[in-house]
Amino acid sequence: MKTVVLSGGVGAARFLTGLVQVMDPRDITVISNTGDDCEFYGLRVCPDIDTVIYSLAGMANPQTGWGLMGDSFQALKELKALGCETWFQLGDRDLATHIWRTMMLRQGQSLSQVTRTLARLRGLELTILPMSDQPVHTVLETEIGRLPFQEYMVKHRFQLAVKHICFEGCDQALPAPGVLEAIADAKRIIIAPSNPYVSIGTILAVPGIRQALEQATGKVAAISPIVGGNAVKGPAARMLSDFGQPVSPLGVAQIYQSFLDLMIVDEKDQALLPEIRAMGIEAVSTQTMMTSLQAKITLAKQVLEFMQ
Amino acid sequence: MKTVVLSGGVGAARFLTGLVQVMDPRDITVISNTGDDCEFYGLRVCPDIDTVIYSLAGMANPQTGWGLMGDSFQALKELKALGCETWFQLGDRDLATHIWRTMMLRQGQSLSQVTRTLARLRGLELTILPMSDQPVHTVLETEIGRLPFQEYMVKHRFQLAVKHICFEGCDQALPAPGVLEAIADAKRIIIAPSNPYVSIGTILAVPGIRQALEQATGKVAAISPIVGGNAVKGPAARMLSDFGQPVSPLGVAQIYQSFLDLMIVDEKDQALLPEIRAMGIEAVSTQTMMTSLQAKITLAKQVLEFMQ
Numbered sequence: 001m002k003t004v005v006l007s008g009g010v011g012a013a014r015f016l017t018g019l020v021q022v023m024d025p026r027d028i029t030v031i032s033n034t035g036d037d038c039e040f041y042g043l044r045v046c047p048d049i050d051t052v053i054y055s056l057a058g059m060a061n062p063q064t065g066w067g068l069m070g071d072s073f074q075a076l077k078e079l080k081a082l083g084c085e086t087w088f089q090l091g092d093r094d095l096a097t098h099i100w101r102t103m104m105l106r107q108g109q110s111l112s113q114v115t116r117t118l119a120r121l122r123g124l125e126l127t128i129l130p131m132s133d134q135p136v137h138t139v140l141e142t143e144i145g146r147l148p149f150q151e152y153m154v155k156h157r158f159q160l161a162v163k164h165i166c167f168e169g170c171d172q173a174l175p176a177p178g179v180l181e182a183i184a185d186a187k188r189i190i191i192a193p194s195n196p197y198v199s200i201g202t203i204l205a206v207p208g209i210r211q212a213l214e215q216a217t218g219k220v221a222a223i224s225p226i227v228g229g230n231a232v233k234g235p236a237a238r239m240l241s242d243f244g245q246p247v248s249p250l251g252v253a254q255i256y257q258s259f260l261d262l263m264i265v266d267e268k269d270q271a272l273l274p275e276i277r278a279m280g281i282e283a284v285s286t287q288t289m290m291t292s293l294q295a296k297i298t299l300a301k302q303v304l305e306f307m308q
Numbered sequence: 309m310k311t312v313v314l315s316g317g318v319g320a321a322r323f324l325t326g327l328v329q330v331m332d333p334r335d336i337t338v339i340s341n342t343g344d345d346c347e348f349y350g351l352r353v354c355p356d357i358d359t360v361i362y363s364l365a366g367m368a369n370p371q372t373g374w375g376l377m378g379d380s381f382q383a384l385k386e387l388k389a390l391g392c393e394t395w396f397q398l399g400d401r402d403l404a405t406h407i408w409r410t411m412m413l414r415q416g417q418s419l420s421q422v423t424r425t426l427a428r429l430r431g432l433e434l435t436i437l438p439m440s441d442q443p444v445h446t447v448l449e450t451e452i453g454r455l456p457f458q459e460y461m462v463k464h465r466f467q468l469a470v471k472h473i474c475f476e477g478c479d480q481a482l483p484a485p486g487v488l489e490a491i492a493d494a495k496r497i498i499i500a501p502s503n504p505y506v507s508i509g510t511i512l513a514v515p516g517i518r519q520a521l522e523q524a525t526g527k528v529a530a531i532s533p534i535v536g537g538n539a540v541k542g543p544a545a546r547m548l549s550d551f552g553q554p555v556s557p558l559g560v561a562q563i564y565q566s567f568l569d570l571m572i573v574d575e576k577d578q579a580l581l582p583e584i585r586a587m588g589i590e591a592v593s594t595q596t597m598m599t600s601l602q603a604k605i606t607l608a609k610q611v612l613e614f615m616q
Contacts, residue, residue, distance in 0.1 A: 042411035072382050078404030082429050092400040096386030099407070103350035121390050 004186040004218070007032050008199025009048040010065035010233055011225055011290075012192030013055035015303075018296030019190075020056060020126060022304060028126040029182040031209075033194070034111065035131075035138035035167055035202035036149045040088055041079060043098040044105055047150070048199065049115055049128060050097060057122040065233070068093045087155045112176045129182065131203045134173040138198050139166045149198060158235035162242045165197055167205040175208050183212040188307050191222035193288065195236040196255045197243075213259035219307050221262035223288060223299075224249035228268040232289070248272055253281055264288065264306060312494040312526070313338050316507025317356040318373035318541055319533055319598075320500030321363035323611075326604030327498075328364060328434060330612060336434040337490040339517075341502070342419065343439075343446035343475055343510035344457045348396055349387060351406040352413055355458070356507065357423055357436060358405060365430040373541070376401045395463045420484045437490065439511045442481040446506050447474045457506060466543035470550045473505055475513040483516050491520040496615050499530035501596065503544040504563045505551075521567035527615050529570035531596060531607075532557035536576040540597070556580055561589055572596065572611060 003023065005016060007030045019028060033048045047066065054060040054068060061067045071091025080086045090098065097118070104114040110133040119128045138149040141164040142156075152158060183189060194200050204210045213220060229247050231237040237247045245251035249265040253276050256263075263276045266288040276283035284306050290296045311331065313324060315338045327336065341356045355374065362368040362376060369375045379399025388394045398406065405426070412422045418441040427436045446457040449472040450464075460466060491497060502508050512518045521528060537555050539545040545555045553559035557573040561584050564571075571584050574596040584591035592614050598604045 041407045042414055043407065072380060072400065074380050074400035075383060075404040075407070078401040079408060082404065082408045082426075084408065092380065092382035092403075093386040095400075095403070095407075096383040096390065099349045099351065099383070099403075100387060100390045100392065106350050118390075 001027060001187045002182075002185050002218075003028050003188040003190065004182050005030050005190045005192055006194070006200050006203050007048065007052060007192045008194025009033075009036070009051040012048070012194045012199070013052045013060065013065065014290040014296055015190075015192045015223065015300065016052060016126075017055055017293065018290065018298070018300030019303075021297045022300045025125040029178070029186070030126060030128045031179055031182065031203060032115075032128055032130055033199045033202045035136045035198065035205075036153070037135070037137075038088075038148065038150045040090060040098070041084060043095070043102045045088075045090070045098050046101070046111070046115075046130070049118075049130060050094070052128060053119055053122050053124065056124050056126070059122070067091055088150060089154075110176075112178070127178070127182075129176050129178050131176060131179065131209065132173040132206050133176045135169050136173050136202065136206065137168040138202055139168050140164075140198075141166070153235070158238060162235075162239055165201070167202055170205045171207070173206050175206050175212075179206075180208060180212045183209070183216050183218075186216065186218040188304070189213065189216055189218050189220040190303060190307075191220070191256060191260075193223040193225040193232065195225060195231075195234055195239070196252050197236070197239050201255065210259065216259065219261045220256075220259050221264060221303060221307050222252065222256050222260055223264045223303065224252050224266065224269065226252055226269075227266040227288060249283075250275055253279060253283075257281065262306060264303060309335060309495045310490075310493050310526075311336050311496040311498065312490050313498045313500055314502075314508050314511050315340050315356065315360060315500045316502025317341075317344070317359040320356070320502045320507070321360045321368065321373065322598040322604055323498075323500045323531065323608065324360060324434075325363055325601065326598065326606070326608035327611075329605045330608045333433040337486070337494070338434060338436045339487055339490065339511060340423075340436055340438055341507045341510045343444045343506065343513075344461070345443070345445075346396075346456065346458045348398060348406070349392060351403070351410045353396075353398070353406050354409070354419070354423075354438070357426075357438060358402070360436060361427055361430050361432065364432050364434070367430070375399055396458060418484075420486070435486070435490075437484050437486050439484060439487065439517065440481040440514050441484045443477050444481050444510065444514065445476040446510055447476050448472075448506075449474070461543070466546065470543075470547055473509070475510055478513045479515070481514050483514050483520075487514075488516060488520045491517070491524050491526075494524065494526040496612070497521065497524055497526050497528040498611060498615075499528070499564060499568075501531040501533040501540065503533060503539075503542055503547070504560045505544070505547045509563065518567065524567065527569045528564075528567050529572060529611060529615050530560065530564050530568055531611065532560050532571065532573045532577065534560055534577075535574040535596060557591075558583055561587060561591075565589065570614060572614060
């Protein structure tokens with residue numbers, strides 16, 4: 001049963017790790033946020049794509065959720081000695097991915113082609129599509145000025161009020177080949193528990209994708225990344241608050257309202273179900289914290305059941 | 309006393325390690341072979357420049373002479389997993405140099421500028437100039453066909469007969485800024501004990517450099533890379549033989565004859581001094597094997613004395 005998953009980084013990677021265990025991975029198409037992509041030392045880094053690939057390949061660092069398990073940082077130390085900023089932790093094995101991707105892109109391959117090959121080389125059977133082959137840069141207007149996403153996120157550890165989010169390059173970006181088709185063909189579309197602004201919001205900002213979701217014949221479900229008033233990871237709660245939205249699945253549901261059929265919230269937020277239903281969106285609650293492989297599998301199984 | 313050293317890789321790096329101990333390094337200008345330069349994974353690698361910099365910075369691997377002491381190979385292993393050829397051993401810390409250089413070159417800096425900055429960042433006081441800012445590729449016509457230098461040298465460990473050597477791009481190459489001036493201003497010009505064909509020969513092939521040496525007012529001395537009928541390192545002996553030259557300092561002296569004032573040979577080759585002198589070239593012998601720091605310093609001291 002053709003399934004599309006809109007994906008950010010760590011939260012989505014956790015969910016997908018469960019999902020590939022409960023359905024045929026060849027029926028899964030992941031549409032990945034690329035607004036966080038950046039260049040370090042002339043190398044193209046795609047944090048969300050890599051987090052998903054490393055996680056599904058069993059290579060991810062279980063402590064951080066990103067980067068590679070047991071990676072070393074010799075090259076980074078040397079780049080520091082050469083005067084480079086090194087606040088973005090790129091390990092030696094991780095660097096190989098970025099060196100390889102940059103080489104392929106410079107040889108003229110598109111990001112979709114490179115991503116497809118990378119997923120195959122890592123032994124994955126699902127399809128991972130970047131939201132767009134054109135560059136989109138998420139830039140945040142914060143209390144201290146405009147910051148590229150990774151500077152806000154990693155360098156400043158998202159401890160800054162955000163006034164506005166820009167997706168630079170968005171107007172010129174096209175959905176990557178296969179994105180609109182995958183949405184149109186899908187029987188199920190799942191919005192992973194990712195940041196609704198800077199992960200999923202970025203994907204939705206690519207011209208044509210929100211509309212495709214609104215017109216999709218498949219059922220669209222979202223898993224709330226907000227549990228009990230907090231983001232499971234990252235700045236989602238703080239951003240909802242900065243933008244005057246309820247810091248709850250309700251705030252998330254509002255962002256997805258134009259295309260969402262089903263909102264899946266954590267048991268802790270059970271009390272909000274009536275309010276979400278009042279928006280014309282089905283709502284269910286379950287245990288959504290993916291603290292173990294079993295929890296990931298159980299959640300994936302339940303999501304598929306809820307969507308039947 | 310302004311001194312120019314024409315330099316290949318390991319042999320030259322050993323000699324320079326001694327030389328900086330016996331004269332003011334700020335008076336030394338190294339002109340480095342860049343014909344061995346290559347691209348691996350889209351990164352610009354300059355083996356001879358790096359060998360000299362790493363050696364002088366005390367970072368070189370003492371076992372190999374090239375690469376970095378105690379380097380790890382995590383990125384390379386991962387590149388192999390991604391299907392890349394990995395016969396050229398690039399360590400993690402070494403990769404940082406190539407990543408950094410590639411970034412600087414892509415930002416529009418010339419190889420001379422990048423090399424100058426790199427030497428400064430490594431704390432070196434001498435000047436290192438690439439022979440040219442334009443790309444020159446040493447290609448060898450061998451018994452199994454045309455091979456780029458590093459494939460011949462590293463992949464095939466130079467176990468192939470060489471029919472012809474091409475310096476591709478040479479006709480369009482200019483001496484890097486400062487090269488001709490350094491030769492003209494030098495009181496001493498030392499040809500390091502490097503391969504006369506594919507290290508020094510490449511430098512001599514850049515239009516204008518051989519002529520500048522022929523017209524130099526400074527004394528020109530060469531240290532023979534051939535000792536007792538063998539190359540201290542690398543394919544020099546085999547190449548002399550392939551090209552029908554004497555596999556001795558005599559063969560080397562013939563290549564440098566148009567500009568050489570003094571040939572410094574090893575004690576083992578003392579018997580050849582009369583023949584070299586008969587070519588109109590002064591000749592002296594000494595212990596030239598640089599097996600310890602002390603031996604490097606002693607040789608450098610003696611070379612300066614011989615040149616007085």
